[in-house]
Amino acid sequence: MSKTRIGFIGVGGIAQRHLGVLEQFPDVSLVAFADPDFDRAVDAAARFGARAFADHTGMLEAADLDAVYICVPPFAHGAPEQAVIARNLPFFVEKPLSLDINLAEELARAVDAAGLVTAVGYHWRYLDIVEEARRRLADRPAQLLSGYWLDQTPPPQWWWRADRSGGQMVEQATHIIDLARYLAGEVTQVFGLAGHMAREGFPGLDVATASTASLRFASGAIGNLGATCLLGWGHRVGLHVFADGLALELSDHDIMIDVGAGRPVMHAQGDPVWAEDRDFIDAVRGEANRIRSPYGEALKTHRVALAIATSAREGRAIDMAEDN
Known part of the structure; x- marks a missing residue:
């Protein structure tokens, strides 16, 4: 079975919740972690035999990924999503989407234009x-x-x-x-x-x-x-x-x-987090898309x-x- 290669931007508390789920999936490989707190990225990388990066730019340039989880604080949204969209990668992002509604609307248009699989953490x-x-x-x-x-x-x-x-x-x-x-x-x-x-x-x-x-x-x-x-x-x-x-x-x-x-x-x-992560991975793998909160739907909330x-x-x- 081929494994879906996942990278994480942000390795804080909510990321740990997803990691605890994703490590149970036999069809997922956790391969890269980026966090400005580099020690945190290193710890996560050591846990999964992955690579650690100090920022998302380095991770996206160096790692071979199938999808990305974006788990950053509200003020940090924007640049990570733009970089992931530019590489045409599906992504799961934790709420809230952004503190700037215009930025969130711009990202939603870019997602639609690229036809990307997305999910937002309204579990x-x-x-x-x-x-x-x-x-x-x-x-x-x-x-x-x-x-x-x-x-x-x-x-x-x-x-x-x-x-x-x-x-x-x-x-x-x-x-x-x-x-x-x-x-x-x-x-x-x-x-x-x-x-x-x-x-x-x-x-x-x-x-x-x-x-x-x-x-x-x-x-x-x-x-x-x-x-x-x-x-x-x-x-x-x-x-x-x-x-x-x-x-x-x-x-x-x-x-x-x-x-x-x-x-x-x-x-x-x-576990609703298990269910939302399973739906995202299945959709990324080309199986039925049962995602209940894609980016455009989450934007309405x-x-x-x-x-x-x-x-x-x-x-x-x-x-x-x-x-x-």
């Missing part, structure tokens, strides 16, 4: 409990959605700065926005609010420490999101969905289905997340048609 779409929610909502569509990302402040200091991470709605709650789109359809209008509290122990933190957003969907459904990074623990991350005679509570590990006869809970089975941030900053509702 909630691969949860079996999300498929159960879609089945339940098929004949009685969502009318009200309430999402939450109530959590602690991540340790990387780039996350603390809006010009580096985009803030919590863009960097974290984007998963909930994508789930809402997956279950209820396209968003047509957003209105965001944001508050900030200075915090001892987090010097330079300028992202909103509390955020909310109201959403209107093309279907007529309405929704709201709440996010905070003020806690020292993960309190609640998920989406509640209400339809005619139906209430659903979704997290990334279970679903509660309430039809007025108790509150039974179904636990998720399987990203537009909403950035619009929420813009709305909060400018104090006005934003019609999504303005940006399309």
Whole structure:
């Protein structure tokens, strides 16, 4: 069996999650790693008998690759994708796509023009409990959605700065926005609010420490999101969905289905990251393309997340048609 040769741009935490999956695939060979923290690239290369590079340019010039994983912080997107597209290589990229919507739109056009296989890390779409929610909502569509990302402040200091991470709605709650789109359809209008509290122990933190957003969907459904990074623990991350005679509570590990006869809970089975990585590799290998979030689809979610941030900053509702 020929193996699909994979290179990684960025070898941080989320890359390690994918590596733990990809090393299980007998048809994958992990051959090259690039990271500005060269020691991190060296460690990953030693683990897999691969080559280490200090930047993506050197890796793309020297390594024989079939596809690339791009796992970089929000502010670092752009140059890696452009270089990968220029070499006509399929790529998997972690969210958020970019802090610059114009750049993300440019990359989407380039992907389309090249006809590349792409995937974006919205792994909630691969949860079996999300498929159960879609089945339940098929004949009685969502009318009200309430999402939450109530959590602690991540340790990387780039996350603390809006010009580096985009803030919590863009960097974290984007998963909930994508789930809402997956279950209820396209968003047509957003209105965001944001508050900030200075915090001892987090010097330079300028992202909103509390955020909310109201959403209107093309279907007529309405929704709201709440996010905070003020806690020292993960309190609640998920989406509640209400339809005619139906209430659903979704997290990334279970679903509660309430039809007025108790509150039974179904636990998720399987690993959604394994599933999204398997679909990407299969598509790269020319097998059936079952990718649930290619670049163009992920861009629709990203537009909403950035619009929420813009709305909060400018104090006005934003019609999504303005940006399309």
